[in-house]
Amino acid sequence: MKVFIAGGTSGIGLALATGYLRQGAEVAVCGRNLSKLDDQHAYAALAKFEADVCDRNALADAVVAFCEDNALDLFINCTGSYADDVAQRISYEEANAMLRINMLGTINCFEVAxxxxxxxxxxxxxxxxxxxxxxxxPHSSLYSKTKRAAIQVADAYRRALMPYGITVTVVAPGYVDTLKLRELNQQDLSKKPFLISVEDAAQRIFKAIQQKKEIVIFPKRMKWLMGFLGLLPHVLLRNIMFRKAKWMKND
Ligand SMILES: NC(=O)c1ccc[n+]([C@@H]2O[C@H](COP(=O)([O-])OP(=O)(O)OC[C@H]3O[C@@H](n4cnc5c(N)ncnc54)[C@H](OP(=O)(O)O)[C@@H]3O)[C@@H](O)[C@H]2O)c1
Structure with missing residues (x-):
């Protein structure tokens, strides 16, 4: 089995990469900075490519080099850009990265795969x-908007690729304890509801992929919370979200 993981050099992507290696798959990862994987014996068996998902040609070259005329069974896009934007304070650079990586990068991954x-x-x-x-x-953050767009884009590709026997799975996790999330929160994740470990997240993702689910949302309590919030009038929800953002920021 050949598995290519864009954004497999840290966090959720790296957990999936090492998991698939343990299952005996041939695994390639790509990211913009491979030095994170240097000198790590555990990652020696990974094929590593330096490629930015915003550069479609670079990503395509990496996938072609990995496949060498063999079939690609699974492509997982774990790249993403998120910032500490709970209080709606994000810089132009952060907004730009979110739009490029979460949207253009998502489309490039679908195209190349x-x-x-x-x-x-x-x-x-x-x-x-x-x-x-x-x-x-309507008042959600830019990050949430880009992720909502990614879900819609995946739905469109699912329909378009069905005649070719290619299935599409969307993974919609709640908070996952990764170094990146810790970095953005000054190492304090105590205010992140229903936080799960990266290993737990990886197990849930393996299962959803194996079952070829269209979408998996986890953990369940977060899924239910979102379902409940979605039923509230927008004015009330806006108020709740505003207070939550202030509480998270200790404002
Ligand atoms: N952690 C959470 O709580 C959480 C919750 C919900 C959803 N998610 C989503 O899950 C995904 C992974 O999150 P994570 O916490 O595991 O983050 P992470 O540790 O920062 O992992 C992101 C990976 O993507 C790579 N990457 C980022 N931009 C890239 C680009 N333009 N081209 C190629 N590779 C790129 C990163 O490597 P380089 O930076 O070296 O390129 C890294 O390997 C993201 O889409 C995130 O939005 C995370």
Whole structure:
């Protein structure tokens, strides 16, 4: 089994990469900075490519080099840009990165993966969105908007790729304890509800991929919370979200 993981050099992507290696798959990862994986014996068996998902040609070259005319069974897009924007204070650079990586990067991943898979019998493309993207809320953050867009884009590709036997799975996690999330929160994740470990997240994702689910939202309590919030009038929800943001920021 050949698995390519865009954004597999840290966090959720790296947990999936090492998990698939343990299952005996041939695994490649790409990211913009491979030095994170230097000198780590555990990652020696990973094929590593320096490629930015915003550069479609660079990503396509990496996938072609990895496949060497063999079938690509699974492509997972774990890249993403998120910032500490709970209080709606994000810089132009952060907004730019979110739009490019979460939207253009998502489309490039679908394009490159489907190019590799269309001549073969089937394949599976997975994209990591966020539980926040499942909530229909006009006042949500830019991050949530980009993740909502990623879910919609995945739906469109699912329909378009069905005739080729290529399935599409969306993963919408709640808070996952990764170094990146810790970094953005000064190492304090005590205010993140229903936080789960990266290993737990990886197990849930393996299962959803194996079952070829269209979408998996976890943990369940976060899914239910989003379902409940989605039923509230927008004015009330806006008030709750504003207070939550202030509480999270200790404002
Ligand atoms: N952690 C959470 O609580 C949480 C919750 C919901 C959803 N998510 C989503 O899950 C995904 C992974 O999050 P994470 O916490 O595991 O973050 P992470 O540790 O920062 O992982 C992101 C990975 O993507 C790579 N990457 C980022 N931009 C890239 C680009 N333009 N081209 C190629 N690779 C790129 C990063 O490596 P380089 O920076 O070296 O390129 C890294 O390998 C993201 O989409 C995030 O939005 C996370």
């Amino acid at each position: 489907q190019e590799a898979m269309r001549g073969q019998s089937g394949g599976q493309i997975v994209t990591i969105a966020s539980v926040s993207g499942t909530l229909d809320f």
